Amino acid sequence: MMEVVMDEGGDISGCSSTTTTTIDDDLNHALADWSPLIVHSPMFSGTNNLPSLTETIIDKITPNKEVGVEVEEDNKGLRLLHLLMASAEALSGPTNKGKSNDLAKVILARLKELLVLSSEIRSPTNMESLALHFTKALESLTYVSISHGNTAGAGDFLTAFQLLQDMSPYIKFGHFTANQAIIESVACDRRIHIIDYDIMEGVQWAALMQDLVSKNDGLPPPHLRVTALARAGCKQVINVQETGRRLIAFANSIGQPFSFSQCRLDSSDKLCASRIKVVKGEALVVNIMRHLPHSPHRSQTSISSIINLVASLSPRLITVVEEENEEMEKGEGFISRFRQVLHRYSAVWDSLEAGFPMQKIARGMVEKVIFGPRIAEDVKMAFERSDGEMEMEKEIGVAEKLNVAGFRPEKISFFNHCQARLLVGLFHEGYRVEEKGVNKIVLGWKSRPLLLASVWSSPVRSLGE
Amino acid sequence: MFHSKKPTTMNNSHERPMCVQGDSGLVLTTDPKPRLRWTVELHDRFVDAVTQLGGPDKATPKTIMRVMGVKGLTLYHLKSHLQKFRLGKQPHKEFNENSIKEDMQRNAASSSGMMPRNMNKNVHITEAIRMQMEVQRRLHEQLEVQKHLQMRIEAQGKYMQSILEKACQTITVDNLATLGNMKDMNSQMSFPCLQDLHIYGGNGGDQIDMQKHMERSSLDGFLHNNDNSCDLGKKRSDPYGSNGKNPMIWTDDLLRFQDQMGSQEEPSKSSSHLQIAPSLMGASGIDIDSMPNVYESKPMISTDSGGENKRHGRSSIERPSPRRSPLDGERINSMIRGGTSPQTRNLSYGWLVHQVSYSHHYKLKHTDLTT
Numbered sequence: 099m100m101e102v103v104m105d106e107g108g109d110i111s112g113c114s115s116t117t118t119t120t121i122d123d124d125l126n127h128a129l130a131d132w133s134p135l136i137v138h139s140p141m142f143s144g145t146n147n148l149p150s151l152t153e154t155i156i157d158k159i160t161p162n163k164e165v166g167v168e169v170e171e172d173n174k175g176l177r178l179l180h181l182l183m184a185s186a187e188a189l190s191g192p193t194n195k196g197k198s199n200d201l202a203k204v205i206l207a208r209l210k211e212l213l214v215l216s217s218e219i220r221s222p223t224n225m226e227s228l229a230l231h232f233t234k235a236l237e238s239l240t241y242v243s244i245s246h247g248n249t250a251g252a253g254d255f256l257t258a259f260q261l262l263q264d265m266s267p268y269i270k271f272g273h274f275t276a277n278q279a280i281i282e283s284v285a286c287d288r289r290i291h292i293i294d295y296d297i298m299e300g301v302q303w304a305a306l307m308q309d310l311v312s313k314n315d316g317l318p319p320p321h322l323r324v325t326a327l328a329r330a331g332c333k334q335v336i337n338v339q340e341t342g343r344r345l346i347a348f349a350n351s352i353g354q355p356f357s358f359s360q361c362r363l364d365s366s367d368k369l370c371a372s373r374i375k376v377v378k379g380e381a382l383v384v385n386i387m388r389h390l391p392h393s394p395h396r397s398q399t400s401i402s403s404i405i406n407l408v409a410s411l412s413p414r415l416i417t418v419v420e421e422e423n424e425e426m427e428k429g430e431g432f433i434s435r436f437r438q439v440l441h442r443y444s445a446v447w448d449s450l451e452a453g454f455p456m457q458k459i460a461r462g463m464v465e466k467v468i469f470g471p472r473i474a475e476d477v478k479m480a481f482e483r484s485d486g487e488m489e490m491e492k493e494i495g496v497a498e499k500l501n502v503a504g505f506r507p508e509k510i511s512f513f514n515h516c517q518a519r520l521l522v523g524l525f526h527e528g529y530r531v532e533e534k535g536v537n538k539i540v541l542g543w544k545s546r547p548l549l550l551a552s553v554w555s556s557p558v559r560s561l562g563e
Numbered sequence: 564m565f566h567s568k569k570p571t572t573m574n575n576s577h578e579r580p581m582c583v584q585g586d587s588g589l590v591l592t593t594d595p596k597p598r599l600r601w602t603v604e605l606h607d608r609f610v611d612a613v614t615q616l617g618g619p620d621k622a623t624p625k626t627i628m629r630v631m632g633v634k635g636l637t638l639y640h641l642k643s644h645l646q647k648f649r650l651g652k653q654p655h656k657e658f659n660e661n662s663i664k665e666d667m668q669r670n671a672a673s674s675s676g677m678m679p680r681n682m683n684k685n686v687h688i689t690e691a692i693r694m695q696m697e698v699q700r701r702l703h704e705q706l707e708v709q710k711h712l713q714m715r716i717e718a719q720g721k722y723m724q725s726i727l728e729k730a731c732q733t734i735t736v737d738n739l740a741t742l743g744n745m746k747d748m749n750s751q752m753s754f755p756c757l758q759d760l761h762i763y764g765g766n767g768g769d770q771i772d773m774q775k776h777m778e779r780s781s782l783d784g785f786l787h788n789n790d791n792s793c794d795l796g797k798k799r800s801d802p803y804g805s806n807g808k809n810p811m812i813w814t815d816d817l818l819r820f821q822d823q824m825g826s827q828e829e830p831s832k833s834s835s836h837l838q839i840a841p842s843l844m845g846a847s848g849i850d851i852d853s854m855p856n857v858y859e860s861k862p863m864i865s866t867d868s869g870g871e872n873k874r875h876g877r878s879s880i881e882r883p884s885p886r887r888s889p890l891d892g893e894r895i896n897s898m899i900r901g902g903t904s905p906q907t908r909n910l911s912y913g914w915l916v917h918q919v920s921y922s923h924h925y926k927l928k929h930t931d932l933t934t
Contacts, residue, residue, distance in 0.1 A: 256730050260723055274715055282617040286629045299726060301719050308718030309711070313615070315630055344729075348722050511617030516708040 174216065175225035181209045182232050182440065183433075189239060190432035190484065203240050209233045221458055224451045228443060231470050235477035258467035259299065259392050261460050265450055267522045267529060268549060269390055271541045272419035273302040274521060275551040278514040280383055281309050283415045283555075287381040289321045293361075293374060293413070295386040295404050297326035298393050300341040302385070307345075307354040321355040325374060328360045329367065329400070335360070367396075369403035371410050382413040386496055389421035389549070391446075391468050395475040398493075405499055412556040415508065418496045422540050422550035435480035443473055445546040453526045497538065497552040507537035508553040515539065518551075599640050608633065609644065610700070614707050619649045651697040 188202035213230050216222070222230070263269050284290050290310075292303070303324055310319045324345065328338040342358035349356030361373050376382065386404060387393065408416055423438055446469065450461055483493070501507070515531070518539055522529035530542045538552040590600040601609075612630040616622035624641035 253730050256727055260727060263719070263723070270716070270719070273719075274712070277715070278617070282621055285616055285626055299723075301722055304722030305715040305718045308714060312714060315615070315632070344722070344726060348725065352718075509621065511621040512619075513614070513617045513621070513704065513708055516705055517712050520705075520708055520712055 171223065174212075175223070178209065178212065178225060178229040179440075181205055181212075182229060182236070183437070185209070185236050186436040187433055189236070189481070190436070199240050202236065206233055206237050206240065224447055227462075227465060228447045231443075231465065231473045232440065232477065234470070235474040238474060239478065239481050254463070254467050255392075256299075258463050262391060262464050262468055263301075265454050265461070265464065265525075266391075266446075267525045267541065269301070269392065270521055271518060271531075272387055272390055272549060272551060273305060275510070275514055275518055275539065276385055276387070276417035276419060276553075277302065277306045277309065278517055279417055279508065279510065279553040280306065280385075280415060282511060282513075283383070283508070284320065284381045287320055289323070289377070289380040290383065291323045291325065291377065291380040292383045292385055293407070293411075294324055294326045295384070295400075296388065296393050296396060297324070297338060297341050298387075298390075300326075300345045302387070303345055304348050307349055307352060307356065311352050311354050319354050321357075322349070323357045323359070323377075323380065326358070326360045327369065327400070327404070328362045329396075330363055330365045335362065363400055363403065367399040367403065369400065369407055371407050374407065374411070376411060381415075382411060383415045383417065384408050384411075384413045386416070386418045386420070388419065388496065390419065391472060394471065395479065401496065405496065405503070408500070408505075408556075409503060414555060416500060416505065416554040416556075417551075418500070418554070419549060419551045420495050420497065422495075422542075422547040424547060432481055432484035435484055436477065439473070439476045439480055441546065442476075442548065443469065445543040445548060449526065449528060449543040452528050495550070497550060497554075500552075500554045504557050505554040506557055507535065508555045509536045510539055510551075510553055599636075601644060605633070609641075609648070610703070613645075613648065614704055618704065619645065651693060651700075 185202040185205040188198050188205060209229065210233055213222070213226055213233065216226060280290075280292070294303075297303075303322075307322060310322060313319065324342075326338050326342065328335045338360045342360065346356060346358055359375070361369065363369050384404070384407070388396065388401075421442075423442065447465075450464070454461055510533075515533070518531045518541070522531055522541060528544050530544065532540050532542065532547075534540045534550065535552075537554065538550060540547045541549040541551070590602055590605075591597040608631050609627065612627045613619050613622045615630055616626050622645065624638045624645055627641050627645065628636060628638060
C-alpha cells in the first residue's frame, strides 16, 4: 500500500507569491520540507487504487477555507508546487520501485485543471505561469508522442529576444563581461581572431566592434575575424550565415575591419580542429556562451569538441559564460535535479516579475518563446541524466573542466566588476553580482546564483608579457 | 627612495630643480642622474592608459608603455610609477603642481624650527590628499565604466534594430487591419501567435479580446521608455559630465520623429518602440499616471574606497516608488542633483533604452558620446 507522508511544517502565511525572497534560505528549506514524500512499497501494483490515492494527495494539500485572500494565493502557489513535486516524484526512481507514469499523468492532469480553472477567473499569477511551463515539460516526459516543440516563428523569436534583453540583464551580463575581458587582453594587438562556440544572433560582437572602433589610441581599429561554429543541419547553417551577413553589414556601418567565417560541426556534433584556420600574429580568443536564455541546449559532444580545440590551439584568452547552480545533494536522482531546475526558473520568474509586474503580454511572449523551451529542455535533461540504472554524475561545467585541464585563471579587472554591477543595477536591485574567485563572477537573483562568467588563458603563454 | 627624501625635498622644493624638455616631450631634471618628471599631462595619459587596460591591477608596465606610446618612456619609469599608483600614493613630485602642496611648503618653510611637529601635520594632510585622490581615481574609473557601458548597450541596440528591421520586411502584414494604426505593430509582433498566448483564456483568438490585449500591451510593453526618457530628456540637462548634450538632442528628434510618424499612414520601417509612441502619445484617453514606472532610475554604486569587492553598499538615494507618474520630472531632477552624494550618479535604464531605440536612426557614433 502506498503511503503518502506529508510534512506540513512551517508557517504558511509567511509565504509570498514569489518563490524566492530575501530570506531565501528559509524558504528553500521550507519548500524541501513541504514536498510530499511518497514512499513506495514493493508490493504496489496495479492501478485500481490510483484515483483514490490521488484524491488523498490532493485533499491533503487543499487549503483551509477560512484563511484570507493573500494566504489563499500563497496556498494556491504552494499547491501547484506540491503537485509538481509529486508528479516529479512519481516519475523518478527505477521502474520496478514504484515509478509510475500513470500516477504522474493523473497529477499532471489535475495540475492543468487547476491552472485552467484559475486562469478563467483572472490572468495567471507568476507562480501559475511558471507551473504551466513545468507541467508541460513534465507531460512531455510521460507522453512520448507529445512534443511541445518550439513553434515560434523567426519574427516571434527576435521580438522575444529583444524584449528579453530589455527586461533582464542575463544576456548583456555574459556578453559584456566577456567583451571587457577580451578588450583588455587584446589591447595591443592588431589582429584578433575569435572562435565563437554558439554565435546565435551575433549581438555580442556588435558591442565588441563598437569598442574596437572607439579606442582612442590614435590607431585604426584592429582587424577582427570571427569564426562561428555551425551545427549540422540546413537551418542551423543558414542561421549562422545570416548572422555573419548581419555582422558584416554592421561592421561596415561603423568602419570596423571585419571578416566572418563559419566552421561546421559534423553530424555527430564533433568539431575537427584542423578545419579552423589559424593565422600567426592573430590574438586568438575562444568564446563560449552557454545556457543563456535564448540559446538552445547544445550537446555534450560539441562541448567536448570545443574544449579539445582549446587545448590544441592554446588561445590567448577563453571566455566562458554558463549556468551556475547551487550545490546539489547527491544521489537523489530526478527529484533533486528537478527541484534544482524548478528553483532556478522560479528565481528567473521572480526576477522578471520584480522588474516588470504588469507587462503580461510582453512577458508572456518572452516566457513562451524563450523560457518555455528552456524549461522543457532542462527538465528533459534532468530526467535523462537520472534515468536508468547508472545515474550520471552532475554535469561538470566548462569552467571546471578548464580548471582541471590546467588553464590559468585570468583575473577579472576592477573595470569589469564595476561594469557588471552597474549593468545589473540598471535593471533591478534584486540582481546580485558576486566574485567567486579571481577569474569568476556570478550573476544571481537575490540569493540564487544563475550565471557564471569566467575567464581563462592558456598555460603556455603568459599574459601581459 | 622617494619617501625617505620626503621631508628634505619638501623643504627644498621651493628651489625647483632645473628641468629640460626633451625631444619626446618628456620633462627631465638636470640632476646628475636625469629623472623623469611626471607632469600632469603625462600622468593623465598614464591614467587613461591604465583605465583603458582595465585598471591598475590589470595593467602592466609593458602594456601601458605601448598604449601610451610616449617616446623615451622606459619600463623602469612605468614600473615605479605604476607601483605608486597602485598603492594609491601619488608620487611626491606631483604635489608640486597642486596648490595645496604649496600651502604645505609654506607651512614647512615658516616653521622650520618645529620640523617634527610639522612633519606630522603634513603627513596627515598628505594622507588626506592621497585618499582624496584615490577616491577621485576610483570615481574617474567608474565614470569611464559608465561611458563605455552606455556605448556598448547602444551598439547592441543598434544592431538589434537592424535585425528587427530586416525581419519586419520579410513578415507580411496580418489581417488585423481593423486595429487601425495599431497595425504597425503587426509586422513586429506577428500577431497570429498572440492567439497562442491565450492559453488561459476561455476563447482563444477572439479579435476583440486581442485588440484589448494589444492596447494594453502597447501601453504596458513599449511606451514607458519613451515617456520616461522623453521627460528625462527635457528636464535633465546634464546627467553625466561629458554627455550633457545628448538627452536634449534625442528629445528634439523624438518629437520631430513623432510628428513624422503621426502624419504617415504606413511607416515602412521602424522598430516597434517608435511606432507605438505617436499613436499613444497622441491618444487622449490614456491615463498615464496609471502606468507603472517600470524603468526606474537606479542609483549607481557609490564609491567605497576601502572595498571594491564589497558589493552591497548602495547609496542612500531614495528610489522612486513604482507607481509614481513617469512624468514627474522634478522628482527625477532632484534625485540627480539634490539628493545624491557627489560620488554617485543616477543612470536611468529608461533613458538608455530610449537611446537604444533611436541610435540606429541617428547613426550614433562614439564621438557623440564623449563630447
